[in-house]
Amino acid sequence: MAHSTPSLASAHAFDTVNPASVRQAIRKGYTGYTAGFSPGRVQANICILPKQYAEDFLLYCQRNPQPCPLLARSDAGDPMLTSLGTDIDIRTDVPLYHVFEHGELVAEVSDLRGYWRDDLVTFAMGCSFSFEEALIQDGLPLRFLDEGRVAGVYQTTLMTRAAGAFHAPLVVTMRPFTPADAIRAIQITSRFPGVHGAPVHFGDPSRIGVDLGVRYRDVGSGFVGEDEVPVFWACGLTPQLAAANAKPSLCITHAPSSMLVTDLRNSSLAVF
Numbered sequence: 001m002a003h004s005t006p007s008l009a010s011a012h013a014f015d016t017v018n019p020a021s022v023r024q025a026i027r028k029g030y031t032g033y034t035a036g037f038s039p040g041r042v043q044a045n046i047c048i049l050p051k052q053y054a055e056d057f058l059l060y061c062q063r064n065p066q067p068c069p070l071l072a073r074s075d076a077g078d079p080m081l082t083s084l085g086t087d088i089d090i091r092t093d094v095p096l097y098h099v100f101e102h103g104e105l106v107a108e109v110s111d112l113r114g115y116w117r118d119d120l121v122t123f124a125m126g127c128s129f130s131f132e133e134a135l136i137q138d139g140l141p142l143r144f145l146d147e148g149r150v151a152g153v154y155q156t157t158l159m160t161r162a163a164g165a166f167h168a169p170l171v172v173t174m175r176p177f178t179p180a181d182a183i184r185a186i187q188i189t190s191r192f193p194g195v196h197g198a199p200v201h202f203g204d205p206s207r208i209g210v211d212l213g214v215r216y217r218d219v220g221s222g223f224v225g226e227d228e229v230p231v232f233w234a235c236g237l238t239p240q241l242a243a244a245n246a247k248p249s250l251c252i253t254h255a256p257s258s259m260l261v262t263d264l265r266n267s268s269l270a271v272f
Contacts, residue, residue, distance in 0.1 A: 020086060022261045023093045031095045031110050033257045035129055035150055042195070042266055043259035044071055044084065044124040045236030046094055047243055048112075048252040051076040054121040056164030060242055061123065063161040067170060067238035069126035069194045071264070077118035085263030090122045096255035098240075103247035112252060120252075125236050126195035127259050128173055130266045134188050140181050144221040150257045151175050152220035153235055157209025158200070160238060168242035171216055171235040172200060172208070176228040185231060194269035202231040219256045 014030070015021035019038040034043055049057055054076070061068035072083045074090070081088045091112040099107040099115060109115070128151065132142060144151060151173040158170040177185055182202055190198040201208045212222045212230065216237065224230050243251045254260065 019261045019263050023088065026095050027092045029110070031258070033150065034095060034259045034261055035132075035145065035257060038261050039133060040265055040267070042071070042084075042262045042264040042269065043127045043129045044262055045127050045239070046090065046252075046254040046260055047123045047125070047239050048090065048120050049123070049243065049248055050117070050250055051119045051121050053246065053248045056166055056246075057123060057239070057243070060160075060163035060166040060239065061125070063163055064238070065193070066196055066200065066234035067160065067236065069196060070123065071126055071194065071262075072122075072124040074122040076121050079116060079122070081122065081124060081260075081262075084124060084260070088260070088262065090260070091116050094254045094260050095258040098253050098255050100244055100248075100251040100253070102249060103244045108255060115250075115252065120250075123239075124260060124262075125239065126269065127236055128196050128233055129259065130195040130269065131189045131192045131233075133266055134192065135185055138184065138188055140177065140185055140188075142175060144223075147221065150220045152212070152222040153216040153237060153256065154205075154210045154212075154214070154232070155216045155241070156232075160242065165246035165248075166239075166242040168238055168245055170200065171238040171241055172210070172232040173220070173235045174205075174210075174212070174222065174230045174232050176224040176230050178227055179229055182229055182231050189233065191270045191272055192266075193271060195266075196234045196236070199231050199233050203229055205230055205232075208232065217256060
């Protein structure tokens, strides 16, 4: 694998390759980004809701598969996600969680055991970190990883399809490429619909209501070189925004770029 992926992981004292070791490190207090961890393994976006909201949120995911590529849904009250790996406990295995009440962020925590209830349902969705690995393996540059950063995140004016109270504009991630590399990136990511798939737009950001200088929650790098074009993919922060707009009594998500590292292999999600 090219040198750029491990750059975010190499400074850590724990084993960043084995997914079970990563989860153990998170349980012991690691609260940072997970980009570059466990190469070859799927990382997941997380949204946890009371059971009364679960069916509408499931429908929202089904209607918007690019920003919400569903990997797993738990039974109500069950914190274990056995379909995603060995001994995954959603209460402890994400580096940092955001807790919302009625749409307002009320806490940022590293452990959910104090918040857990018997009516909570966990949704795990695919993450762009998986297709970034495929891009790197093909030799496409992602210089923000070398800088210890993540892709720039933006809110667009493109609306997703609503389901019940869940509604939101599409949130995207941006990666800059030369025109030739952009074409190759489109080809590669099209193989992975389970982790957002092909881009939703490339070129002029204003066509989707984006100003590259205004990042969503100030996340990531927005730099685009003179010989490059910005390429935009649907982002897993979209369902978080939809959940915030729905204003459920409780909603818990991962903090941006602090993902659940699973045992699933990225290759298992490729469709061709």
